[in-house]
Amino acid sequence: MRSVRRMTVITLLAAFCLALVFAATGQPQVLAAEKEKKPTAIYKVDTDQKVVALTFDISWGNKVPDPTLDVLEKEKVKKATFFLSGPWTLRHPETAKRIHEMGYEIGSHGNLHKDFSNYPDSWIREQVSIAERSIQQVTGVKPTLIRTPNGDFNPRVLRCLNQMGYTVIQWNTDSLDWKNPGTQAIVNRVLKRAEPGDIILMHASDSSKQITEALPQIIDGLRAKGYQFVTVSELLAQAKVQSKVE
Incomplete structure (x- = not known):
């Protein structure tokens, strides 16, 4: 049980440290931006012009x-x-x-x-x-x-x-x-x-x-x-x- 608790604590600490690094570097935003940049094909454009x-x-x-x-x-x-x-x-x-x-x-x-x-x-x-x-x-x-x-x-x-x-x-x-x-x-x-x-x-x-x-x-x-x-x-x-x- 102690080893399981120790691993849980270590995992939580690692996640916390990663969160701090991401917050400092802005990496989550970069990753999110990259994820949003999906390749697309153009079918039309949105415009009010005829x-x-x-x-x-x-x-x-x-x-x-x-x-x-x-x-x-x-x-x-x-x-x-x-x-x-x-x-x-x-x-x-x-x-x-x-x-x-x-x-x-x-x-x-x-x-x-x-x-x-x-x-x-x-x-x-x-x-x-x-x-x-x-x-x-x-x-x-x-x-x-x-x-x-x-x-x-x-x-x-x-x-x-x-x-x-x-x-x-x-x-x-x-x-x-x-x-x-x-x-x-x-x-x-x-x-x-x-x-x-x-x-x-x-x-x-x-x-x-x-x-x-x-x-x-x-x-x-x-x-x-x-x-x-x-x-x-x-x-x-x-x-x-x-x-x-x-």
Whole structure:
């Protein structure tokens, strides 16, 4: 019994000493802060401003990308964000350059179109680095935003990408254009779901056969509701400014 009591006293004293050390160094606060810093993906930003980010993924094809750019040019949409895959960028350098020359923001859509969560960090780093070099080689842009293939990720993937200096961008409104449900279905879905600070997912790959017909109506409909178009980076910057003001 004496030995048990002695151990109990020693344990309590050790805990008390640790508490004193933490109180002096502020370590509990540091640990709490680190615990709160969980890797996250961005779906939208909280804002009262009527702004949205139109985003387009491109992984394959040469029939839809340029007509999509033609629509944006005709509708005088100056701000949009394109997530380009590495292989597509190398296969279609002129279109990739056109995206950059039109002033649109360029992010990465990875290299091989496979779910990152199924692979180790070393594979993710390799694939993202390959895509980064391809995009930079063709457009001169070193992307800092990434939308993972299929939007797939988990906390480990997010942490790996954050460590590489990337911000992972998801979406709040999915047009489902890749399902080709009909032009009006795509338009109605976006106009019904879009809200201030939204990131809207669309595709400019050849798999999205109806986006060029739907896009003018989406643009007109959002403008009629008072929305302005910004890049994803501008959306994130606005959120940071608001958080500083608050």
